[in-house]
Amino acid sequence: MTKIVLAEALPRKAIELIERRLFLKRSMSLGALALLSGCDITDSESVQRTLMAFSKWNDKAQGLLFNPDKLAPTYPESAITRPFPFNAYYDEDEIPDVDGGNYRLELAGSIRDKRTWRLPDLYALPQVSQITRLICVEGWSAMGKWTGVPLRHFLERVGADLSAKYVGFKCLDDYYTSIDMASALHPQTQLAFKFADRILPPEYGFPMRLRIPTKLGFKNPKHIAAIFVTNRYPGGYWEDQGYNWFSGS
Amino acid sequence: MPIHPLLVRICHWTNAAAVLAMLFSGWRIYDASPLFHFRFPKALTLGGWLAGALQWHFAAMWLLASSGLVYVLYGLLSGHYRRRFLPLTLGAILRSDISHLSHRPGNYNPIQKAAYISAILLAIILVLSGAALWKPVQLQELARIFGGYEGARLVHFFAMSGIAVFALVHIAMAILVPRTLIPMFTGRA
Numbered sequence: 032m033t034k035i036v037l038a039e040a041l042p043r044k045a046i047e048l049i050e051r052r053l054f055l056k057r058s059m060s061l062g063a064l065a066l067l068s069g070c071d072i073t074d075s076e077s078v079q080r081t082l083m084a085f086s087k088w089n090d091k092a093q094g095l096l097f098n099p100d101k102l103a104p105t106y107p108e109s110a111i112t113r114p115f116p117f118n119a120y121y122d123e124d125e126i127p128d129v130d131g132g133n134y135r136l137e138l139a140g141s142i143r144d145k146r147t148w149r150l151p152d153l154y155a156l157p158q159v160s161q162i163t164r165l166i167c168v169e170g171w172s173a174m175g176k177w178t179g180v181p182l183r184h185f186l187e188r189v190g191a192d193l194s195a196k197y198v199g200f201k202c203l204d205d206y207y208t209s210i211d212m213a214s215a216l217h218p219q220t221q222l223a224f225k226f227a228d229r230i231l232p233p234e235y236g237f238p239m240r241l242r243i244p245t246k247l248g249f250k251n252p253k254h255i256a257a258i259f260v261t262n263r264y265p266g267g268y269w270e271d272q273g274y275n276w277f278s279g280s
Numbered sequence: 281m282p283i284h285p286l287l288v289r290i291c292h293w294t295n296a297a298a299v300l301a302m303l304f305s306g307w308r309i310y311d312a313s314p315l316f317h318f319r320f321p322k323a324l325t326l327g328g329w330l331a332g333a334l335q336w337h338f339a340a341m342w343l344l345a346s347s348g349l350v351y352v353l354y355g356l357l358s359g360h361y362r363r364r365f366l367p368l369t370l371g372a373i374l375r376s377d378i379s380h381l382s383h384r385p386g387n388y389n390p391i392q393k394a395a396y397i398s399a400i401l402l403a404i405i406l407v408l409s410g411a412a413l414w415k416p417v418q419l420q421e422l423a424r425i426f427g428g429y430e431g432a433r434l435v436h437f438f439a440m441s442g443i444a445v446f447a448l449v450h451i452a453m454a455i456l457v458p459r460t461l462i463p464m465f466t467g468r469a
């Protein structure tokens with residue numbers, strides 16, 4: 032009896048192994064396929080669709096898990112990482128050279144007062160400092176001190192529709208991203224003007240970046256040129272390529 | 281009474297699939313920012329690039345957590361673990377002659393018992409440290425147990441290493457002693 036089962040089971044096992052190998056091989060090239068447009072390999076597309084469906088489900092799960100009152104741990108000055116790592120989708124020699132004098136912040140979408148903001152007016156807003164851990168989607172983390180105006184304060188001040196779903200950001204380095212309103216209103220989410228008590232240097236996002244310690248690093252856009260409030264999903268530079276949109280910490 | 285009850289067999293294969301997906305995608309995630317002075321060969325990884333690997337990892341984690349939870353609850357509540365893994369003493373493990381281990385389906389030798397208990401504990405540590413890495417702010421109390429975010433990275437890595445070694449030995453043994461493999465499909469020897 033055992034022998035018959037063996038004879039049947041072993042080839043089946045062998046077939047399973049081959050199938051698994053093929054499956055793994057196919058799926059390993061998924062990322063590469065995702066980078067190309069117009070590929071129509073149905074198998075890969077169905078796997079891709081399933082993974083994207085899971086990613087959307089993970090957005091929902093993270094939204095439910097998000098506690099608007101839960102603060103990210105804060106640390107002493109001695110914990111600050113020096114030098115703080117530079118990270119962007121481009122190299123350091125492509126960091127935009129922004130002229131603070133000509134800088135204008137534009138507002139769009141469901142915002143009552145859409146007048147543009149100049150840097151001195153932004154600096155005049157009430158500011159707070161916090162030392163928190165920035166966690167990169169790559170896995171590394173670094174401790175920094177950021178100073179700026181709480182985003183909630185700014186959104187209330189300009190009359191943004193706080194019941195809208197998304198807050199989007201467009202940047203001078205052509206980066207763009209968006210966050211959920213609940214995270215935007217979190218007490219530690221800020222529009223940062225300073226890093227380690229100094230005006231943001233170009234590599235950390237002069238003149239203004241988002242600092243949101245409840246999300247991964249790529250949800251902290253630098254060189255912000257425009258802020259908009261909307262109910263239409265705005266996506267983001269990395270999010271549109273497959274990174275999870277919510278990416279909460 | 282089958283050697284492996286149906287629920288155990290279902291959980292075994294879903295756990296196996298989930299663990300392999302987690303391992304191979306996890307290695308690609310590790311490669312994006314290696315903790316140590318080595319990278320996993322790209323051919324051994326799943327997802328193609330970081331975003332793809334993260335998608336696999338964050339999809340398979342639900343499979344592993346749910347199937348793992350069913351398996352552990354069943355094992356504890358039904359007495360399955362007690363019957364299969366106990367009694368087990370340190371002396372019995374140390375006295376084992378690894379060149380003459382018995383492999384009778386459904387009756388584990390002390391080394392097997394220790395290996396299976398270790399694998400279950402490692403998987404629990406992996407899921408918990410992984411949850412801490414996924415949500416170091418929302419689950420900061422959990423992260424603190426592992427020494428914060430960076431501590432949880434190390435724990436996650438070493439628990440992964442343990443599971444990888446277990447999986448390697450486990451698969452090798454199943455191939456070497458196929459009569460132990462069949463019951464995991466059929467339930468019977």
